[in-house]
Amino acid sequence: MRQTALIEITGYLAKDGELRYTQSGQAVLGMSVPYTRRRFDKDRNEYVDAAPTLWARFALWGDVAEAYAQRMTKGMPVRVKGIPELKLWEHEGRSGANLEITFAEVSIVAEVLRQSSSTAQQPQQQPVQSDADAWATPGAFGDDTPF
DSSP states (O other), X not given: OOOOOOEEEEEEOSSOOEEEEOTTOOEEEEEEEEEOOEEEXXXXXXXXXXSXXXXXXXXXXXXXXXXXXXXXXXXXXXXXXEEEEEEEEEETTEEEEEEEEEEEEEEEEEEEOOBOXXXXXXXXXXXXXXXXXXXXXXXXXXXXXXX
16 A cells, blocks of 8 residues: 555645746646644633744646636635645754655635624635646645746
8 A cells, every 4th residue: 555644734824935947947836725623722812833843845846836826816815735745944053854745735714704793713624726736736745846
């Protein structure tokens, strides 16, 4: 049996997508979504960070990357699915880890705010459309990735 690990993260783009090109001329649109686990602190009566922020990085490739470069903007709600890979880094005396999602499938998510007559509820996320095949990346992160 072949092992496969898949991950799904729903969140907001941390910044505008960054369009670059590999040495061979292939377009790559790099993006990231942060996730911070939170818990309710009864003493403070509020939610607090329960763990350091996890940064999930992913990319779209080729024609899809170029087509969506202007659409993928900071704060856009997205759902990302793919194969997780932990990348350790060190820079100027600091070290850490990022989660890279390869063979990423990305969906834009709409937030629908539903209000009752007396109080507003939390936003609920629902997919805008199902274009999973159009978002599939044809390549994996490798030495040719410009990030």
